[in-house]
Amino acid sequence: MNQQPMLDLYFLEARHQLIEVAAFLDRVERAGETADFRARAFAEAVKILGSPAKNKAGEVLRAFSDPTVEPIAAATTKAACGAWPGRGESQDITN
Amino acid sequence: MRYIEPHAHMVSRVTDDYDRMVLAGCEAVCEPAFWAGYDRSSVAGFYDYFSQLTDYEPKRAAKHGVKHFSWLGLNSKEAEDVTLAAEVVALIPQFLDRPNVLGIGEIGLNKNSRNELRVLEMQVDLAARHGQLILVHTPHLEDKLKGTRLILDVLKSDRRIRPERVIIDHVEEHTVAMVLDTGMWAGMTLYPETKCTPARAIDMLEQYGQERLWLNSACDWGRSDPLAVPKTAVEMKRRGHLAELVDQVIYQNPGRFLRQCPKFTL
Numbered sequence: 001m002n003q004q005p006m007l008d009l010y011f012l013e014a015r016h017q018l019i020e021v022a023a024f025l026d027r028v029e030r031a032g033e034t035a036d037f038r039a040r041a042f043a044e045a046v047k048i049l050g051s052p053a054k055n056k057a058g059e060v061l062r063a064f065s066d067p068t069v070e071p072i073a074a075a076t077t078k079a080a081c082g083a084w085p086g087r088g089e090s091q092d093i094t095n
Numbered sequence: 096m097r098y099i100e101p102h103a104h105m106v107s108r109v110t111d112d113y114d115r116m117v118l119a120g121c122e123a124v125c126e127p128a129f130w131a132g133y134d135r136s137s138v139a140g141f142y143d144y145f146s147q148l149t150d151y152e153p154k155r156a157a158k159h160g161v162k163h164f165s166w167l168g169l170n171s172k173e174a175e176d177v178t179l180a181a182e183v184v185a186l187i188p189q190f191l192d193r194p195n196v197l198g199i200g201e202i203g204l205n206k207n208s209r210n211e212l213r214v215l216e217m218q219v220d221l222a223a224r225h226g227q228l229i230l231v232h233t234p235h236l237e238d239k240l241k242g243t244r245l246i247l248d249v250l251k252s253d254r255r256i257r258p259e260r261v262i263i264d265h266v267e268e269h270t271v272a273m274v275l276d277t278g279m280w281a282g283m284t285l286y287p288e289t290k291c292t293p294a295r296a297i298d299m300l301e302q303y304g305q306e307r308l309w310l311n312s313a314c315d316w317g318r319s320d321p322l323a324v325p326k327t328a329v330e331m332k333r334r335g336h337l338a339e340l341v342d343q344v345i346y347q348n349p350g351r352f353l354r355q356c357p358k359f360t361l
Binding site: 001002003004009010042055057058059061062064065067068069071072073074075076077078079080081082083085 | 103130152172175205206207208209210211212234236237239240241244245267268269294295296333334335336337340
């Protein structure tokens, strides 16, 4: 392998994506939607970015995941929304 | 460049996609059965779909110079109706001898419900009884971690299932290790928004080795890119990987897994 510098390859792209995340958080706050379970899950996941975790991508994915182990009684929707709403909370979303 | 597209839903793609894939070096397309975007109302709908996958679609692909293979199964999105699912499972054996059928797939879980799990067990049993390869779909987004664990538990508890004959698809950074630890294969799906980007897929190749991993586009009628595999190959080269390794990942690896079914020849 002819190793290329990762920063040369990906810095500008990652910088762009990070600013998009920052702008998204501003937008959600302005809209008054920070109490939504998706926004709360997002805020928890963002904390991982500054942590010393070795597998930050995996940890972010875990932060959005259903942590339970038992199958649910029945599927009431076919779709996933990207964040676990928590036990007893509705997963119905408006969009 | 040469490559195998091991997971693509070509019935939902236009013929121009076949042309572009062949131009990019695609030598074979493998198409698992999937959800049509709506629930079929009867087993007859599945009969027609399986006929399309095993008769019409290979002919359409051949016109564009690429071999077409298929997997048969019931997608977990249609598994809440267990009675219909059982009828579909009973229908599948009459198609298994068709020349392009590689095995049972894509089966798995969607919302991780009890009925989905029951239908998964039925289809794993079907594969075991007929000595078929298995291609597994893991759930989306927040359901993937739990669903992958449940799926692996089902497969590991059936002693007839040989792990090297199972591919667990759509792995991401939080599920890839647990799949590879079982001795099964892992598939990384390259999507514009969900699942993996090319850069993340290459990260996983670098961290977890290239022995039992493959790449696929899983292109369908949603946001997806039928050229995602060759684009990832270009990204591997940009990152400095040698052509031999790229060939192993996008051509030799899927070939090695799929040739466990004697019908897979190029």
